[in-house]
Amino acid sequence: MEFTAKTIAEFLQGEIEGDPEVKVTKIAKIEEGMPGALTFLANPLYTPYIYSTKASIVLVNKDFKPEKGISATLIRVEDAYKAFALLLELYVKSKNDIKGIDELAFIDKTAVLGENIFIGAFSYIGRNVKIGNNVKIYPQVCLCENVQIGDNTVLRSGVKIYNDCIIGAGCILHSGVIIGADGFGFAPQKHCDFKKVPQIGNVVIEENVEIGSNTAIDRATLGSTIIRKGVKLDNLIQIAHNVEIGENTVIAAQTGISGSTKIGRDCMIGGQVGIVGHITIADEVKIAAQSGVGSSIKEKGAIVQGSPAFQIHEYQKSYVVYKQLPELRKQIIEFQQEIKKLKEDLLKKFM
Amino acid sequence: MEFTAKTIAEFLQGEIEGDPEVKVTKIAKIEEGMPGALTFLANPLYTPYIYSTKASIVLVNKDFKPEKGISATLIRVEDAYKAFALLLELYVKSKNDIKGIDELAFIDKTAVLGENIFIGAFSYIGRNVKIGNNVKIYPQVCLCENVQIGDNTVLRSGVKIYNDCIIGAGCILHSGVIIGADGFGFAPQKHCDFKKVPQIGNVVIEENVEIGSNTAIDRATLGSTIIRKGVKLDNLIQIAHNVEIGENTVIAAQTGISGSTKIGRDCMIGGQVGIVGHITIADEVKIAAQSGVGSSIKEKGAIVQGSPAFQIHEYQKSYVVYKQLPELRKQIIEFQQEIKKLKEDLLKKFM
């Protein structure tokens, strides 16, 4: 794609200052601008870069007053940041504007397909799968029997969804995401070996959920593992069987949540956190990265840290002393000697 | 599949109380029962739900005495839990009863295939691969040269197995499992760069092993990385080159085991545990979640926690004091003042 300053200015209802015919093909940060790139200036801290940027076009606020010469063509708009964000979205949309069903995909004849969808090469759509409108399925995806995919959802290359799982509308599942593998359930037997407990539930993901690369969400033993609407999961996260995650909760990379635990809504959970099974985390709870949560958190909005985790300010106070422990031990040894000496002195005086 | 209460009762040798013609197509928890579902009541704590469940059929123990009216059809059996587990297994078996070789799979002409197998679309079976009887290989699996798969083993969609690796009978490998990638071995060179150490061993997985989604097991530098029979590995686990894991050991999600470490049999290792390389863990050891094990554990049955890990009760006692550290420091400062004052007093009295 190639656009002139004139086309962009007309679209944004902005005013051009410079060459209206200059063309751009990409988007860049102002400090990394190169010929052919469009960028923007919104944060005053970045103003110095506008005099040296090699970008061809810079979006600026209407009231921007240059103090020196600028080689780039300027487009003056009401709000440079918003205008840039708008262009970004259009750019991303145009990038992802693919449709059609590749002839190298396999689609079972019992599958029900919506309108305006894309299915890439080597993807496998199994029996009784239902796919909504405007869905995009990249190459090498596998949807097993009875899977349902809501409208406008995007499944990137290599996503695998086991039978009977349900994905809502407007979701994005990145490459390597595995939905609905068997939960980790085994019954101990006499001779120290284990018997597999059948995992016959499913996973239900509501609308507007985004799931990062290589994250795994296991199916329930019975019933459903549930990810509520608006949840955002980063890469390499582990969600065990029968977990439920409340609306709009955000979880950073490499965190693991054990079986049957229920997380509230609007929580923020840092990276590499571990949460044990069969507990409940209240709404709006924040958990610091690398924490280990071993028991239910009942207080709405609590902020915790540590392994096992407790109130974050208490944790941090303890950690400050932790760093001084060798010093503290030294003091205690000195006390021992001083007290001993005091006793001896007292004794001496009264012998 | 659809079954009547009559068919199920005959199969289980149970007695029907209610409509023998009522039909079920799925399985549910008693508290989530819906029309068309079969459920069971075994744990007395769940008894209240039997009066309100919307399930069509409930399996109950022979001696169950209802205190109110029940709308569901009951099937009375010797042991409701065992009967339900039996039905579950049949259900899972029927779900997975697939066979045949998809014409969209690639199978090298030198591969040796057992009887009664399933190979899904877009799977790649390389040179000299040997596949046992009743094996199920879902779509998009890759088996490189010389791989061997034992009888009855299941490889879910997207499993990748590098050349020369051996998988035993009765195993289940979930989607995204990678077996036999190169171990992480590099020799430092003069200019701070590294030279790859060739990794020419393999991975050997014995029978009845289950491996969770996106778990990675690296091949040995020389010899074999070995997973002994009955081992259960959860999702997103890292097993480095030349590791050996003893029989029936169970490891929870996101744990990592470094190179050449040998884990005993019947161990239980929590989630997000890290174990350094070149050490030995005795049989029946238990390691708490998020622990870091930095040296060999020689005592059979030891239970450890912490990073670095030590005896779990000692760890927990220390953690209790850790939480009180700011208080402790305050006391120490007070002592300092009291001792100082005592000394002054003593001095004053005898001056």
Next chain:
Amino acid sequence: MEFTAKTIAEFLQGEIEGDPEVKVTKIAKIEEGMPGALTFLANPLYTPYIYSTKASIVLVNKDFKPEKGISATLIRVEDAYKAFALLLELYVKSKNDIKGIDELAFIDKTAVLGENIFIGAFSYIGRNVKIGNNVKIYPQVCLCENVQIGDNTVLRSGVKIYNDCIIGAGCILHSGVIIGADGFGFAPQKHCDFKKVPQIGNVVIEENVEIGSNTAIDRATLGSTIIRKGVKLDNLIQIAHNVEIGENTVIAAQTGISGSTKIGRDCMIGGQVGIVGHITIADEVKIAAQSGVGSSIKEKGAIVQGSPAFQIHEYQKSYVVYKQLPELRKQIIEFQQEIKKLKEDLLKKFM
């Protein structure tokens, strides 16, 4: 492949002691040698094994003097370890000597392919992809629009690379690696929900980088996530958007690096480490396994541990005291009593 002792000795310019016609087909450790295997003896600690090994051929140093009879054929060379390493490399090279484009691969007609390449079945090569010479792409790889792959690079089965990402020459990406998925960026909205921030940058991986199974590297919001030349990443690592990792830095499995953090060159980072976003780590820094780094490390060559991490020796001293905390608390309680008693004694004496 099958080689006689004679062929190997000629190649290595070594001297045979034993049967020049004995044949080997594989490579083994001396303590695990079996008939048909070649092994070597370099480390004197392993000398006892040479008298019992069942290997058919053993490479030994020129000056090796046996103290008993040896059944294997010996090949005497200048440096047994180097000779073995050379054979290993040849072995690996011959193992991986595959080329040709499988007719079951999909290659867009706009893609530009180098010479002497391999592309396996069910791989997808998208629009405007550029592939260098001698590149090996195993089955079921996905390269989206505009991806570039440098000469001699190897992409194992199941690698997925999103649009516009650039991989340098001589790299190895293992199965399940995901390059260029969207960074984890969301703008909070009024009603506790989140709006996706478009991620339109890319990932740039320089030459001679090796990346382990199921590792995920996210694309930049704007600009590039950059992995400099010679970097070695183990399995299941998370690299967030806009991160930069300096030359020859080595990172162990399951470590996570948050957005916009810049890691120096020649660093060594242990497994399961977490590093927060928007910080800088100096060159040659070492970070112990399971540490959490919460702020920039400015000192070149610093060695840190803990969560949050600090200087490793200080950490270890603190941890020693941590283990003694219950004992320490007991002492403090005793002091309290002793001081109390001292005070009383003093008081008594002077009443």
